[in-house]
Amino acid sequence: xxxxxxxxxxxxxxxxxxxxxxxxxxxxxxxxxxxxxxxxAAALRQHAAGFLWLGLLLSSTLTxxxxxxxxxxxxxxxxxxxxxxxxRVLYYGKALANTIQLVVLGIALxxxxxxxxxxxxxxxxxxLLIIVxxxxxxxxxxxxxxxxxSQARAKQTLLPLLLFPLIVPxxxxxVKSTSLAILGDPMEQGRSWVAxxxxxxxxxxxxxxxxxxxxxxx
Amino acid sequence: xxxxxxxxxxxxxxxxxxxxxxxxxxSFQLARGKVMxxxxxxGSGKTTLLKILSTAIRPDAGGALVGGFDVKTQREEIRQSTxxxxxxxxxxxxxxxxxNLEIVSRFIGGQPPPAVLERVGxxxxxxxxxxxxxxxxxxxxxxxxxxxxxxxxxxLDEPFGQxxxxxxxxxxxxxxxxKRGGATVxxxxxxxxxxxxxxxxxxxxxxxRVA
Numbered sequence: 267x268x269x270x271x272x273x274x275x276x277x278x279x280x281x282x283x284x285x286x287x288x289x290x291x292x293x294x295x296x297x298x299x300x301x302x303x304x305x306x307a308a309a310l311r312q313h314a315a316g317f318l319w320l321g322l323l324l325s326s327t328l329t330x331x332x333x334x335x336x337x338x339x340x341x342x343x344x345x346x347x348x349x350x351x352x353x354r355v356l357y358y359g360k361a362l363a364n365t366i367q368l369v370v371l372g373i374a375l376x377x378x379x380x381x382x383x384x385x386x387x388x389x390x391x392x393x394l395l396i397i398v399x400x401x402x403x404x405x406x407x408x409x410x411x412x413x414x415x416s417q418a419r420a421k422q423t424l425l426p427l428l429l430f431p432l433i434v435p436x437x438x439x440x441v442k443s444t445s446l447a448i449l450g451d452p453m454e455q456g457r458s459w460v461a462x463x464x465x466x467x468x469x470x471x472x473x474x475x476x477x478x479x480x481x482x483x484x
Numbered sequence: 485x486x487x488x489x490x491x492x493x494x495x496x497x498x499x500x501x502x503x504x505x506x507x508x509x510x511s512f513q514l515a516r517g518k519v520m521x522x523x524x525x526x527g528s529g530k531t532t533l534l535k536i537l538s539t540a541i542r543p544d545a546g547g548a549l550v551g552g553f554d555v556k557t558q559r560e561e562i563r564q565s566t567x568x569x570x571x572x573x574x575x576x577x578x579x580x581x582x583x584n585l586e587i588v589s590r591f592i593g594g595q596p597p598p599a600v601l602e603r604v605g606x607x608x609x610x611x612x613x614x615x616x617x618x619x620x621x622x623x624x625x626x627x628x629x630x631x632x633x634x635x636x637x638x639x640l641d642e643p644f645g646q647x648x649x650x651x652x653x654x655x656x657x658x659x660x661x662x663k664r665g666g667a668t669v670x671x672x673x674x675x676x677x678x679x680x681x682x683x684x685x686x687x688x689x690x691x692x693r694v695a
Contacts, residue, residue: 269590276587280578336576345574345629348540350564351591483559484541 270351270359277336278363284332289371292325293378300382307384314385315444319400319437322372326401327426329367330408333360334416347482357478361409361471368401389447392456396443399463403436404429406470413481439463491516491637491668492537496546499532506532508692509546514670514685519663521679522672524689530672531571533689534639537670538568551637567635569643573622574629575614581625582610588632597632604628604654619646624654631658637668644675656682 278285299317303309337343346356376393380386387393411428415421443459492514499507507529514520522530535541537550539559547554553561575584585597601607604624614622623646630638643655652675659682662669673679676686688695 269587272590273587276579276583277576336578339577340575341570341572342574342576344540344572345570346587346591348538348563348566348568349588349591349633350560352560 267355267359270355271362274359274363278367281332281336285329285367285371288325288328289374291328292321292371292375295321295324296375296378296382310383311385312445312449314379314383315448316441317383318372318375318379318444319441321375322368322400323404323430323433323437325371326368326404326408327422327429329371330364330405330412330429331415331421331425333364333409334412338416343482353479353482354475356482357409357413357475361405361474364409365398365402365405368405369398372397372401385448387448392447393444396440396447396460396463399460399467400436400440400444402467403440403463403470404433406467406474407432410474410478410481413478435462435466439466489515490549490552491518492548492550492670494533494537494546494548497533497536497543497548498545499529499536499541500544506692507536507543507689510689510692510694511546512687512694514668516668517663517666518684519659519669519671519679519682520685520687521676521683522670522687522689523674523676524672524695527691528689529692530689531641532692534568534641534670534672535570538566538639539563540568540570565636567630567633567638569626569630569638569640571641571645573614573626575622575625577615578613580611580613581606581617581628584614584625585628585632588629592633597628600628600631601625603631603658605650620648620651623647624651627655627658635662635667638662638670640669640671640673642673643671644673644678652678 296317299320300310303313347353408429411425415424415428418424439459439462443456443463446456490513495511497507497510498505510533522533524530536543536555537548539555539562542556547556550562551565555562581601582597585600589597598607598610601610604627606621606624606628609621614625617625627643644652647655659669659671671679671683
């Protein structure tokens with residue numbers, strides 16, 4: 267597992283310029299969303315969480331579809347599968363690396379959200395927890411679907427088509443819980459949304475790990 | 485031949501690509517420690533046979549035991565003791581030669597990568613990214629990847645492809661070394677004359693069938 271993670275981090279480090287480009291894409295998305303609302307400070311603050319997660323979701327399709335690019339270039343993934351390594355180890359290594367990449371991106375986008383939408387909050391640990399759970403919820407099925415679509419000609423279109431309907435519960439729970447963390451949560455509703463995120467992650471991290479070898483093996 | 489002395493026991497292997505059969509009813513046995521040359525024209529099924537035996541793909545019919553394990557149901561066990569030199573390099577372009585080998589080494593243990601790089605003549609380029617390598621150098625690095633695995637059964641698909649004359653000699657030496665070490669080697673090649681000296685057995689395929 268550590269070997270799989272080290273491989274992923276090494277590959278990500280070598281393509282770090284791409285991570286910067288994806289951050290710029292996410293930040294630009296947040297800026298464009300603010301234009302859609304107009305100069306209404308209250309409305310901007312109210313929709314800040316939704317825009318943050320839409321920005322992160324759109325950026326995630328870029329990171330996820332790219333995560334299998336290096337694996338397919340010289341059929342490197344096939345080479346790894348022929349080693350005495352469980353495909354599950356390779357899946358969890360990649361899914362975890364994708365999660366970490368999305369968490370870093372999410373954390374980097376929070377200050378952009380605060381500046382653009384005046385959506386400051388003191389509940390930083392809660393926001394962090396939601397970003398970690400939301401990113402993991404996107405990464406688990408996202409990594410599996412990215413493997414499925416990596417050899418398709420229209421992979422950039424196919425991945426969001428498959429992924430977005432599946433992760434509606436993650437998006438909903440992440441937006442609601444982030445929004446409650448920013449705007450206040452007098453009824454303590456945030457916990458139930460976080461519980462939904464934990465349940466989704468539990469199901470999809472187990473299920474996708476089980477299905478990965480059926481996706482990548484002949 | 486007694487089962488325990490067999491490295492490979494293939495029985496009626498067949499593989500289909502869409503509606504076309506790439507391999508039809510291929511059966512053979514190969515004893516441990518032998519070198520087998522698989523000859524045949526382009527599209528005769530050599531690569532398909534090696535991919536089935538190395539568990540890269542599954543047969544659509546028939547079966548085979550590799551090292552005593554079933555290619556359909558005991559793939560992980562087979563992968564413990566086999567290595568495939570494929571048409572594909574299996575290399576990461578953005579990583580260096582050493583980093584590519586270190587990835588394999590971390591998964592399986594095996595020989596230290598610098599020693600293997602030295603063996604294939606790439607020690608001086610160990611820290612250069614694979615994207616700067618010529619086709620022949622990539623082939624040498626793929627060869628190093630196979631050596632790193634210390635396979636009991638090695639499948640080499642066109643090992644001479646893209647190599648220079650020194651590379652040809654290297655392949656012959658390595659195959660001889662593997663054989664001396666007790667490994668079984670299956671080589672798909674067009675260089676029949678060159679390998680005739682080393683090979684113990686020859687299997688010729690024609691349109692997916694044993695000729």
